[in-house]
Amino acid sequence: MRSHWRHSVWRGVRFVLPLYLLTLFPSGILAQDTTAVLTADTVATTAQPEKKMSWLRRTIRGFSRIDENYVEPQHYNWSVMLQAIYSYDYYRVSSATQSVSFAPSPTLKAGPYFGWRWVFAGYTFDLKNLSFSKTSNKQELDFSIYAAQLGADIYYRRTGSDYKIRNVRMGSDIDSGQLEGQHFDGISVGITGFNVYYIFNHQRFSYPAAFAQSTCQKISCGSWMAGFGYIRNSIELDHEKLERFVEERTRQKVALDSGMMFKKIKYTSINASVGYAYNWVFARNCLFCASLSVALAYKKTKSDVSQSKKIIDLSNINIDGIGRFGLVWNNTRWYAGASAIIRTYNYRKRQFATNNIFGNLNFYVGYNFGARGAYKKKTAGDGNAVTRKETRRL
Numbered sequence: 388m389r390s391h392w393r394h395s396v397w398r399g400v401r402f403v404l405p406l407y408l409l410t411l412f413p414s415g416i417l418a419q420d421t422t423a424v425l426t427a428d429t430v431a432t433t434a435q436p437e438k439k440m441s442w443l444r445r446t447i448r449g450f451s452r453i454d455e456n457y458v459e460p461q462h463y464n465w466s467v468m469l470q471a472i473y474s475y476d477y478y479r480v481s482s483a484t485q486s487v488s489f490a491p492s493p494t495l496k497a498g499p500y501f502g503w504r505w506v507f508a509g510y511t512f513d514l515k516n517l518s519f520s521k522t523s524n525k526q527e528l529d530f531s532i533y534a535a536q537l538g539a540d541i542y543y544r545r546t547g548s549d550y551k552i553r554n555v556r557m558g559s560d561i562d563s564g565q566l567e568g569q570h571f572d573g574i575s576v577g578i579t580g581f582n583v584y585y586i587f588n589h590q591r592f593s594y595p596a597a598f599a600q601s602t603c604q605k606i607s608c609g610s611w612m613a614g615f616g617y618i619r620n621s622i623e624l625d626h627e628k629l630e631r632f633v634e635e636r637t638r639q640k641v642a643l644d645s646g647m648m649f650k651k652i653k654y655t656s657i658n659a660s661v662g663y664a665y666n667w668v669f670a671r672n673c674l675f676c677a678s679l680s681v682a683l684a685y686k687k688t689k690s691d692v693s694q695s696k697k698i699i700d701l702s703n704i705n706i707d708g709i710g711r712f713g714l715v716w717n718n719t720r721w722y723a724g725a726s727a728i729i730r731t732y733n734y735r736k737r738q739f740a741t742n743n744i745f746g747n748l749n750f751y752v753g754y755n756f757g758a759r760g761a762y763k764k765k766t767a768g769d770g771n772a773v774t775r776k777e778t779r780r781l
Contacts (some may be wrong), residue, residue, distance in 0.1 A: 408571055417479070457591040457595065460717045462762040464504060466600075468753030471497040472511055473616045474527065476546055477537055477553070479742040480624060488554040489574055491525075491546060492712060500753075525549070529747060531601040532727075536589040538614075539582045541707075542730075544745065548572040556639055557633060565636045567613055570735075573625035573632070578732070578743065582709070584614025584660065584680070584720060592689040597666060597676035597713035604674050609665035612680060618656040622741060624649060646739035658684035658707060672718045678711040686734055705733045723752040761764030 453460060464665045472493050479488040500509030525547035532539040552571050555563035555713035586594060589608035596604040626648045662680025669675060684707050709732050729746035 402516060403690070408422065422477040425579065443674075447624070448762055453593065453602065454590040455756075457604070457606045458535075458559075458593045458596065459719065461504065461601045461607055462759060463755035464759055465757040465759050466502040466507075466509070466611075466753055466755045468496070468500040468502065468509070470500055470509070470511070470749055470751040473748040475744075475746055475748075476544075476576075476743075477744040478546075478550070478574070479554075480574075480622070481556075481740045481742075482644035483738050484558065485644050485647055486554070486556045487647075488550060489550040489571065490553045491549045491551065494525075494622045500751075506598075507710075512603070521582075531598070533601075535586070535593065535595065537585055538594055538612075539581065539583045539585065540616075542630075543579050544577065546576045548575050550574050551764040555633070558575055559640060561633070562635075562722055564636055566633065568638065571629070571632060573628040573636070575623045576743065577621045578618065580616060580618035580620075582614055582616030582657075582660065582682075584612045584662070586664075587611045587613075592664065592666060593676075594664065594676075596717070596723070598644045598711065598713055598726055599718055600715065600751075601603065603672065603717050603719060604666045604668055607666060607668045609663060612660075612662045612678075613662060614660045614680070616658045616682065618661065618684075620654055620656070620732065620734075622652045624651075624655075634662065634744060644738075652688065652741070654688040656684045656686045656707070657731070658682035660709070660720075662709070664711070672716055674713070674717070676713040676715075677713070680709045682709070684732075688734070703736060705735055707732045720755055722755070725750050 394665035406636050428751075437730075471492060473638045475490070477488065477490045479486060495514045497514055498509055498511035498512035499509050502508070526543070526545040528541075528543040529632060530541045550571055552569050555561075555566045557563055569758045586592065588608065591606075592608045593602045593604050595601040612722075624647075626643055629647075630641055630643055633639075660680045660682035662678060664676060667675045684705050686703050689701075711726070713724065713726040715722065715726075720732035725748070727746060727748045729744065731742070731744045733743075734741045
């Protein structure tokens with residue numbers, strides 16, 4: 388009897404147990420699926436898709452993209468600087484057998500500058516004319532942009548009429564020694580132009596390190612450059628006054644060549660340039676840069692020639708040049724140095740030629756402050772980002 392009862396119970400268990408397991412199994416799968424769905428929904432809600440930058444922002448960031456193994460980025464947002472600018476002009480007018488070179492007295496200006504990242508603005512005082520009296524109508528404006536990838540120069544110059552005669556060649560029978568160093572107000576020169584250039588090795592070579600003090604070159608490196616530009620140049624020469632001036636000083640009769648007998652010349656130039664620049668890191672935090680660009684220029688001229696307009700009225704192709712040199716010490720906090728920018732523009736025909744050379748020599752000392760986000764946690768006395776990685780020389 389007991390055996391029969393046990394057998395009946397076991398049969399019941401064998402019947403109920405599978406049913407109970409079947410009820411549990413789907414509910415486990417359902418719970419698993421529900422958890423998976425909830426987890427996926429939660430992740431989808433929490434993880435926002437990465438927002439794609441616009442082409443404009445990508446382009447702007449590309450201008451300053453650098454390889455930090457070669458170039459240390461700017462650590463600060465703001466900068467103050469004291470700068471002195473020494474300016475020089477030289478102009479030569481020549482014909483087949485005669486030439487006269489003019490140059491005003493160099494100007495020396497100094498003043499404070501204030502900068503935000505790569506934008507600087509300031510005011511300079513003429514140290515030779517601190518009384519602010521207007522003794523000359525000379526006007527100068529030079530503006531340069533130095534980014535990692537692109538650079539640009541804009542300049543506007545009106546020389547006034549305070550030229551001195553530096554060199555004269557009027558013929559073998561004319562004693563021109565008495566003319567040199569004499570003031571002559573019969574010539575006036577104006578030049579307006581711009582040029583834009585692209586730096587090919589911009590991630591490893593830094594133009595701003597040499598001329599804008601906004602980065603630091605850590606490893607010596609160079610780069611090829613290519614660009615284009617536009618220039619409008621004007622020359623006014625009172626040739627009758629020049630003849631009288633020479634005759635009065637030399638007491639000899641002088642006849643100017645036909646190529647020198649003009650009142651005003653205007654020419655425009657469109658150029659394409661190629662060049663190379665090299666940053667030499669010769670010591671810790673110290674840099675020397677040399678850069679030279681040569682431009683093939685197509686010039687179109689308008690002139691008022693007193694005898695023959697055929698002398699200079701034809702378009703011509705000439706070679707112009709731009710040289711830049713910089714010496715900088717920069718530890719990211721303090722910086723000091725000097726830079727020189729020299730430009731030369733030429734127009735040449737068989738019977739007439741002009742050569743214009745002008746440039747600036749700059750001396751400066753400055754201080755950066757207002758650390759950028761990535762560098763706020765660094766100690767204020769650090770100022771040696773360049774030294775945290777060993778400076779190699781190539």
